[in-house]
Amino acid sequence: MSEEHAHIVPYKTFAIVWIGLLILTGVTIGVAQYDLGPLNVWVALGIATLKAGLVVAVFMHMKYESWLFKISLFATLAILATFIGLTFVDVLYR
Amino acid sequence: MSEVTTPTTSDRGFFGEGNYPSIFGWIFSTDHKRIGLLYFWSVTAFFCVGVLLGLLLRLELFAPGETIMGPQTYNAAFTLHGVIMIFLFIIPGIPAAFGNLIMPIQIGARDVSFPKLNLFSWWLYITGALLAVTSLFTGGGPPDTGWTFYVPFSAQTSTNVSLAAIAVFVLGFSSILTGLNFVTTIHRLRTTGMTWMRIPLFTWSLYATAWIQILATPVIGITVALLFAERVLGTGLFDPAQGGDPIMFQHLFWIYSHPAVYIMVLPGMGVISDIIPVFSRKPAFGYKAIVVSSIAIAFAGSLVWAHHMYTSGMSDMAVMIFSFLTFIVAIPSAIKVFNWLATLYEGSILLDPPLLYALAFILLFTIGGLSGLVLGAAAADVHVHDTYFVVGHFHFVMFGGTGMAFFAAMHYWLPKIYGRMYDKTVATVAWGVIMVGFLILYISMKVVGMMGMPRRYYDYVPEFTGLNQLATVGSWILGIGLVLMFVNIIRGLFWGDPVENNPWGGASLEWQIPSPPPTENFGEEDPVVTHGPYDFKKAGIL
Amino acid sequence: MSGHVHKDYTGAKFGMWLFLFTEVLLFGGLFILYAVYLARYPQEFISAGKELNVWFGGGNTLVLLTSSLFVAISITALRRGKKSLCLRLLGGTIACAAIFMINKYFEWSAKISHGIYPGSEHLKELQPGEMVFFNIYYLTTGLHGLHVIIGALIIGWAMILIKSDRINANDFVILENAGLYWHLVDLIWIFVFPLYYLILH
Numbered sequence: 001m002s003e004e005h006a007h008i009v010p011y012k013t014f015a016i017v018w019i020g021l022l023i024l025t026g027v028t029i030g031v032a033q034y035d036l037g038p039l040n041v042w043v044a045l046g047i048a049t050l051k052a053g054l055v056v057a058v059f060m061h062m063k064y065e066s067w068l069f070k071i072s073l074f075a076t077l078a079i080l081a082t083f084i085g086l087t088f089v090d091v092l093y094r
Numbered sequence: 095m096s097e098v099t100t101p102t103t104s105d106r107g108f109f110g111e112g113n114y115p116s117i118f119g120w121i122f123s124t125d126h127k128r129i130g131l132l133y134f135w136s137v138t139a140f141f142c143v144g145v146l147l148g149l150l151l152r153l154e155l156f157a158p159g160e161t162i163m164g165p166q167t168y169n170a171a172f173t174l175h176g177v178i179m180i181f182l183f184i185i186p187g188i189p190a191a192f193g194n195l196i197m198p199i200q201i202g203a204r205d206v207s208f209p210k211l212n213l214f215s216w217w218l219y220i221t222g223a224l225l226a227v228t229s230l231f232t233g234g235g236p237p238d239t240g241w242t243f244y245v246p247f248s249a250q251t252s253t254n255v256s257l258a259a260i261a262v263f264v265l266g267f268s269s270i271l272t273g274l275n276f277v278t279t280i281h282r283l284r285t286t287g288m289t290w291m292r293i294p295l296f297t298w299s300l301y302a303t304a305w306i307q308i309l310a311t312p313v314i315g316i317t318v319a320l321l322f323a324e325r326v327l328g329t330g331l332f333d334p335a336q337g338g339d340p341i342m343f344q345h346l347f348w349i350y351s352h353p354a355v356y357i358m359v360l361p362g363m364g365v366i367s368d369i370i371p372v373f374s375r376k377p378a379f380g381y382k383a384i385v386v387s388s389i390a391i392a393f394a395g396s397l398v399w400a401h402h403m404y405t406s407g408m409s410d411m412a413v414m415i416f417s418f419l420t421f422i423v424a425i426p427s428a429i430k431v432f433n434w435l436a437t438l439y440e441g442s443i444l445l446d447p448p449l450l451y452a453l454a455f456i457l458l459f460t461i462g463g464l465s466g467l468v469l470g471a472a473a474a475d476v477h478v479h480d481t482y483f484v485v486g487h488f489h490f491v492m493f494g495g496t497g498m499a500f501f502a503a504m505h506y507w508l509p510k511i512y513g514r515m516y517d518k519t520v521a522t523v524a525w526g527v528i529m530v531g532f533l534i535l536y537i538s539m540k541v542v543g544m545m546g547m548p549r550r551y552y553d554y555v556p557e558f559t560g561l562n563q564l565a566t567v568g569s570w571i572l573g574i575g576l577v578l579m580f581v582n583i584i585r586g587l588f589w590g591d592p593v594e595n596n597p598w599g600g601a602s603l604e605w606q607i608p609s610p611p612p613t614e615n616f617g618e619e620d621p622v623v624t625h626g627p628y629d630f631k632k633a634g635i636l
Numbered sequence: 637m638s639g640h641v642h643k644d645y646t647g648a649k650f651g652m653w654l655f656l657f658t659e660v661l662l663f664g665g666l667f668i669l670y671a672v673y674l675a676r677y678p679q680e681f682i683s684a685g686k687e688l689n690v691w692f693g694g695g696n697t698l699v700l701l702t703s704s705l706f707v708a709i710s711i712t713a714l715r716r717g718k719k720s721l722c723l724r725l726l727g728g729t730i731a732c733a734a735i736f737m738i739n740k741y742f743e744w745s746a747k748i749s750h751g752i753y754p755g756s757e758h759l760k761e762l763q764p765g766e767m768v769f770f771n772i773y774y775l776t777t778g779l780h781g782l783h784v785i786i787g788a789l790i791i792g793w794a795m796i797l798i799k800s801d802r803i804n805a806n807d808f809v810i811l812e813n814a815g816l817y818w819h820l821v822d823l824i825w826i827f828v829f830p831l832y833y834l835i836l837h
Binding site (some may be wrong): 325 | 647648650651654655657658659660661662663665666668669672673677678680683685701722754760763764765766767768770771772774775779
Binding site (some may be wrong): 002005006008009010011014015017018022025026029032033035036039040041044045047051052055056058060061065066068069072073076078079080084086087091092 | 645649650653654657660661664665668671672674675676685690692697701702703705707708709712713715716789795812815816819822826827829830831832835836837
């Protein structure tokens with residue numbers, strides 16, 4: 001039984017995403033120069049998440065994978081977030 | 095009846111010629127059944143070592159003061175007992191041994207998704223085990239920190255914690271690769287007609303377990319790596335003198351080690367879920383509920399880790415929240431117990447050894463689980479934390495639970511694998527002796543713990559002597575029962591009467607093929623499944 | 637012997653993703669520690685973070701992003717029959733890995749020559765939060781650097797298999813999986829960079 005391989009991603013798509021990543025890198029460096037108080041960390045994380053999303057979706061092909069791959073990734077991230085969150089229930093209230 | 099073709103192979107099935115001569119045909123085999131047996135004999139060997147250590151500990155505790163060993167040796171002994179039992183027996187035990195032996199057959203597959211990775215997992219297991227053993231004789235000698243390796247002591251002790259940390263990392267890697275292999279296999283290699291809702295409950299339990307192995311084990315990996323760095327590089331992430339927080343070690347440690355207990359018990363529950371219907375001649379009651387509860391346990395079990403830390407100094411808010419979450423995780427376990435009992439109810443009971451051990455599991459795990467509620471309730475825990483009540487609790491659930499399930503699996507599936515049957519009467523007697531010894535040993539622990547005897551203490555006040563002596567006597571009875579059980583099993587597997595395909599009347603796929611199974615598991619054609627794993631009518635059993 | 641050995645392309649990829657999840661949780665442990673200590677020592681993390689050089693960090697970010705581009709394109713190239721282009725791109729990825737590690741060498745050397753490294757005397761004179769920052773910086777970037785090296789070796793091994801056509805336009809999942817591993821290395825750095833180099837306020 002031969003499997004159908006996923007479609008081939010054109011060079012151009014990768015190049016556009018790469019440029020987007022470079023731009024976002026510039027943005028995050030730029031934003032970091034301003035004092036937004038506690039917001040700095042969250043903005044930095046937000047931009048990093050956006051960059052990560054592009055890498056995962058396009059470079060790593062997740063956009064074209066089945067729901068199983070997507071749900072598994074979501075579960076992994078959710079569990080990590082849970083670990084961090086529940087740890088903070090201790091750390092924040094000492 | 096599901097359609098299963100059987101090949102014309104030798105009577106010895108997969109025991110026939112390997113891809114390499116003699117022992118190399120085993121230790122370099124990528125056949126899941128050979129790997130399963132490699133694991134079975136390895137974990138059993140280490141179990142025996144762990145039992146011996148346990149017996150020595152109990153001997154030392156027979157009287158206050160020094161009995162047969164000094165305090166340093168005692169600390170090393172209980173550390174080693176814990177490390178061996180947890181990392182070398184209970185965690186890999188059922189999944190790596192019986193999961194490998196049985197799971198691919200249960201879903202109608204020829205092997206797992208990544209057979210070479212599977213072999214590599216076993217080699218990692220052996221490597222980790224050897225590293226752990228080496229730590230006994232090198233560096234500053236065997237670790238004396240307890241299997242939990244808490245800082246600051248573990249960062250400062252001169253014993254060979256560093257090598258033990260590496261060993262744990264390697265063993266964790268082995269566990270991860272097995273989990274990864276099993277999840278992929280169960281998703282990708284189910285045969286025609288093997289829908290998700292026809293998968294036997296044992297395989298479902300392995301599926302839930304495998305996800306925990308994948309998602310939780312890396313955290314112990316980073317934790318022991320950080321401990322290693324603390325010792326060898328002088329990083330101070332857990333050292334208050336360097337701004338670090340020792341409680342963070344405990345968080346990271348238990349973020350894995352609590353889900354780990356579900357890695358330990360879920361496969362055991364899966365064994366029970368497969369055995370009960372066969373020996374009640376009734377389909378599993380609440381199949382879907384058992385499936386959902388397995389996933390629920392896997393998920394909820396990752397939310398409760400800090401119930402090991404109520405007295406550590408963490409915030410009151412955390413104490414309350416984790417206590418609340420801990421009560422929730424008891425619910426799916428209870429659901430399973432209700433379903434097992436409902437399956438037995440009005441069933442046609444066959445009191446064979448597999449069922450005896452399954453019933454033992456239900457009783458002992460329930461008792462252990464209830465004592466877990468005492469521990470989970472933060473206020474009550476303050477009284478019993480780090481006492482023998484805890485030791486009694488986890489031996490009830492891990493030994494009375496997973497341990498008994500491992501023995502149940504042995505008595506249930508090994509005749510299929512070896513094609514021979516043990517003496518059922520002797521097996522029953524051994525079971526009885528084990529039960530008596532177990533109850534004497536571990537009930538005594540709970541009582542003396544409630545009275546205030548601390549755990550991991552080399553000595554105790556004279557008031558506790560009676561119960562300690564009772565416990566030690568219980569350990570001797572238990573030891574005798576274990577010897578009887580193993581001798582009987584080994585005798586049966588190698589010299590017992592041959593069995594046919596289906597000595598117990600099971601309806602899942604492993605019982606439709608010869609005993610021992612052929613190398614390819616099935617014949618020329620892949621099996622086609624037309625009914626569920628407990629449909630005894632359609633399988634022609636009833 | 638029944639010939640039931642069909643290759644499972646989706647299964648192989650899924651297995652690789654499962655392995656990547658374990659890497660996420662491995663580094664996740666370090667991120668848990670970072671988050672906790674950032675919350676506990678906000679000012680010291682800022683003052684210590686300013687000691688890190690954003691040119692090194694930013695430069696390395698660009699290097700890794702580009703290396704990811706190369707490895708992604710290399711798969712398209714191979715599938716379109718451009719084997720030598722594929723190999724050159726993968727060589728480029730390894731070159732990027734080398735540049736990353738050389739940068740890291742200079743960066744670490746500078747810090748070490750200033751007495752900032754785990755267990756140093758100078759470190760003990762700093763504020764507790766600053767000590768934590770540098771300890772966790774070395775551990776995280778060190779573990780990441782190890783993964784850069786491993787990733788480069790995996791890519792190199794894939795190149796050997798491509799040369800011998802063991803990986804080809806019809807059977808390329810090994811290259812895809814090698815690429816996935818490499819992208820993970822990039823992903824970790826995407827988070828490490830702002831958290832360590834850009835916390836300036």
